[in-house]
Amino acid sequence: MIGPALVVANISKRFGGVTAISDVSFEVPRGCLTALIGPNGAGKTTLFNLVTNLFPWTSGDILFNGASLKGSSSRQIAALGLTRTFQTARVFPRMTVLENVLVGGHRHVRSHPIAQALWLPSARRDEMQLQARAEEFLELAGLTRYCHEPATDLPMGSQKMLEVVRALMTTPQLLLLDEPAAGLNDSETAELAALLCAIRDCGVTIMLVEHNMSLVMSIADQVIVLDVGCIIASGNPKEIRRDSRVIAAYMGNDGGQTCA
Numbered sequence: 001m002i003g004p005a006l007v008v009a010n011i012s013k014r015f016g017g018v019t020a021i022s023d024v025s026f027e028v029p030r031g032c033l034t035a036l037i038g039p040n041g042a043g044k045t046t047l048f049n050l051v052t053n054l055f056p057w058t059s060g061d062i063l064f065n066g067a068s069l070k071g072s073s074s075r076q077i078a079a080l081g082l083t084r085t086f087q088t089a090r091v092f093p094r095m096t097v098l099e100n101v102l103v104g105g106h107r108h109v110r111s112h113p114i115a116q117a118l119w120l121p122s123a124r125r126d127e128m129q130l131q132a133r134a135e136e137f138l139e140l141a142g143l144t145r146y147c148h149e150p151a152t153d154l155p156m157g158s159q160k161m162l163e164v165v166r167a168l169m170t171t172p173q174l175l176l177l178d179e180p181a182a183g184l185n186d187s188e189t190a191e192l193a194a195l196l197c198a199i200r201d202c203g204v205t206i207m208l209v210e211h212n213m214s215l216v217m218s219i220a221d222q223v224i225v226l227d228v229g230c231i232i233a234s235g236n237p238k239e240i241r242r243d244s245r246v247i248a249a250y251m252g253n254d255g256g257q258t259c260a
């Protein structure tokens with residue numbers, strides 16, 4: 001596949017009198033890690049919600065692999081290979097870590113439902129392949145030792161990693177991660193950074209919304225900065241770090257965020 005993975009073209013979104021996104025255009029290059037940053041209320045999550053069609057946009061278009069996502073349901077978008085995680089970790093309680101990961105892969109089981117119900121060899125083969133893939137991803141994320149633990153017993157950082165691993169089981173082409181480092185300590189953040197780089201290096205395109213600037217600046221290939229629904233800057237981390245509009249936007253924010 002050639003061309004950008006995602007094209008956002010002149011997208012606007014209004015909620016009543018509030019313009020949350022105003023004529024925003026950008027491209028997400030294939031195989032790269034793009035970070036979407038901006039002060040609180042800039043419109044980052046709204047943009048993710050538009051890409052995954054949680055609600056319709058007011059004008060413009062969003063193309064995934066060259067085709068418009070307009071009118072597609074969230075389920076159809078997921079089937080195209082676009083997977084997202086949410087700000088708060090959503091692990092399934094009463095399931096182990098491994099079971100949580102397996103849930104993410106069941107859409108890809110090819111055996112016939114009757115073969116699955118009767119536990120025929122084709123179904124057993126599918127399940128074994130799925131489990132092998134899940135174990136591989138858990139190892140990549142350093143979660144193997146928790147495999148058979150209840151997922152809710154994991155520390156928050158590991159639950160966030162688990163969510164990313166479960167998303168990987170859907171074989172995404174584009175992974176949208178909403179604040180994956182929120183609530184993580186420094187060593188958990190470093191583990192997450194390593195996991196995201198490994199995923200990107202496997203060819204998966206990643207787009208993340210993130211407030212942790214040192215994480216963004218250390219792993220992003222491209223950074224897009226939103227402020228009050230508009231793009232105020234885009235470029236590589238080096239360019240963004242010294243952009244006066246970005247510095248001004250963050251200096252005016254009370255959240256104590258710095259663009260270091």
Ligand SMILES: Nc1ncnc2c1ncn2[C@@H]1O[C@H](COP(=O)(O)OP(=O)(O)OP(=O)(O)O)[C@@H](O)[C@H]1O
Nearest residue numbers: 015018019020038039040041042043044045046047
């Ligand atoms: N469902 C909604 N109904 C009305 N207004 C909304 C809705 N969702 C978002 N908004 C408004 O859109 C603007 C952008 O919000 P959004 O949550 O996208 O910002 P954000 O950059 O993700 O912020 P944060 O970093 O705090 O999560 C805000 O003014 C917000 O109040």
